[in-house]
Amino acid sequence: MHTKRVSIEEAVSLLRQGQVVAFPTETVYGLGADATSDEAVARIFAAKGRPADNPLIVHIGRVEQLPQVAAEISETARALMDAFWPGALTVILPKQAGLSQLVTAGLDSVGVRLPSDPVALKLLQAVNLPIAAPSANVSGRPSPTTADHVAEDLDGKVAGIVDGDKAEIGLESTVIDCTVTPPIILRPGGVTREEIEAVIGLVDTAQPEVGETKAPKSPGMKYTHYAPKAPMSIVKGDPDFFQSVITNAQAAGKRVGVLVTQESRHAYRADVVLTCGNRQDASSIARELYHVLREFDRQDVDVIYGESFDEAGLGAAIMNRLRKASGYQVIEQEK
Numbered sequence: 001m002h003t004k005r006v007s008i009e010e011a012v013s014l015l016r017q018g019q020v021v022a023f024p025t026e027t028v029y030g031l032g033a034d035a036t037s038d039e040a041v042a043r044i045f046a047a048k049g050r051p052a053d054n055p056l057i058v059h060i061g062r063v064e065q066l067p068q069v070a071a072e073i074s075e076t077a078r079a080l081m082d083a084f085w086p087g088a089l090t091v092i093l094p095k096q097a098g099l100s101q102l103v104t105a106g107l108d109s110v111g112v113r114l115p116s117d118p119v120a121l122k123l124l125q126a127v128n129l130p131i132a133a134p135s136a137n138v139s140g141r142p143s144p145t146t147a148d149h150v151a152e153d154l155d156g157k158v159a160g161i162v163d164g165d166k167a168e169i170g171l172e173s174t175v176i177d178c179t180v181t182p183p184i185i186l187r188p189g190g191v192t193r194e195e196i197e198a199v200i201g202l203v204d205t206a207q208p209e210v211g212e213t214k215a216p217k218s219p220g221m222k223y224t225h226y227a228p229k230a231p232m233s234i235v236k237g238d239p240d241f242f243q244s245v246i247t248n249a250q251a252a253g254k255r256v257g258v259l260v261t262q263e264s265r266h267a268y269r270a271d272v273v274l275t276c277g278n279r280q281d282a283s284s285i286a287r288e289l290y291h292v293l294r295e296f297d298r299q300d301v302d303v304i305y306g307e308s309f310d311e312a313g314l315g316a317a318i319m320n321r322l323r324k325a326s327g328y329q330v331i332e333q334e335k
């Protein structure tokens with residue numbers, strides 16, 4: 001059956017009945033359910049096809065709800081919330097009893113976020129329950145930045161979709177583990193390391209990003225993510241090198257897609273050239289990235305080559321998602 005677009009009021013009543021509802025946030029669309037109900041949370045994992053050992057972020061609409069979710073709030077965590085909430089920062093804290101065990105995948109910590117999107121806030125405040133919400137995509141696919149992306153992945157699998165604006169940031173929240181000192185950035189995202197360090201001083205970054213042999217700190221780090229259907233590689237080299245990579249693939253009979261920015265959109269001859277923002281403004285790249293990755297699926301390409309980006313500021317999150325989307329395949333020009 002077709003999933004309906006629902007109003008905030010209808011969404012509130014569905015959530016109270018233990019159903020799952022997708023809703024907009026400023027990062028990406030989320031797939032929400034009552035975080036205190038095992039039954040409701042199980043529906044999220046089923047709809048997404050998400051591995052049960054990957055915990056969900058809990059969303060609240062007011063800081064006053066925090067004690068329902070977290071057992072302990074350190075001074076550092078408090079400083080981060082004061083600085084970045086409402087906004088694109090998820091803080092990992094010791095978990096409160098009363099949340100469904102499924103939400104945290106059995107961990108004794110929980111990720112909490114208070115988003116800034118007005119529709120998300122209105123919904124969360126009206127429902128007045130902690131709401132578990134991963135990104136509203138099928139596991140492994142690029143996260144949704146519009147209600148249409150959600151419907152593409154989850155039509156018929158969820159009780160409702162709240163329509164809203166295109167996500168303003170376009171990449172997920174930054175996840176920071178505040179149960180350790182110094183805190184560790186587990187996932188780069190909408191709030192940059194530079195912004196965080198300006199508030200609380202130096203933080204660590206989870207290492208390594210890939211192929212861990214031991215259990216990763218953030219369970220989500222071990223799964224393939226954000227991937228378009230065609231295999232993708234990041235190409236590092238000058239424009240002639242990039243073009244030779246394209247031409248070789250075409251000579252092998254492949255329909256080639258390339259991901260570029262406005263600056264270089266006329267630089268390459270390929271079958272499909274998709275533009276993702278401009279280099280002067282990393283936020284424009286972040287905002288378009290998932291949409292463009294999904295667009296390659298529609299254009300039915302056999303292989304995708306992407307440019308690479310500077311890792312400063314929001315660039316860290318952009319490159320993190322591109323590396324994952326490409327399964328860490330990099331084609332580098334020999335020096």
Ligand code: TXA
Nearest residue numbers: 027029030055056109110111134135172173218219220
């Ligand atoms: O921007 C966002 O964060 C979006 C919107 C909807 O808020 N949500 C989102 O959720 O991206 P999800 O489930 O796609 O990603 C959550 C990430 C995963 O990598 C998960 O492993 C990690 O956060 N995570 C959640 N709880 C954790 C915990 N207690 N300890 C370590 N990592 C945790």
Ligand code: MG
Nearest residue numbers: 134135136143
């Ligand atoms: Mg996700």
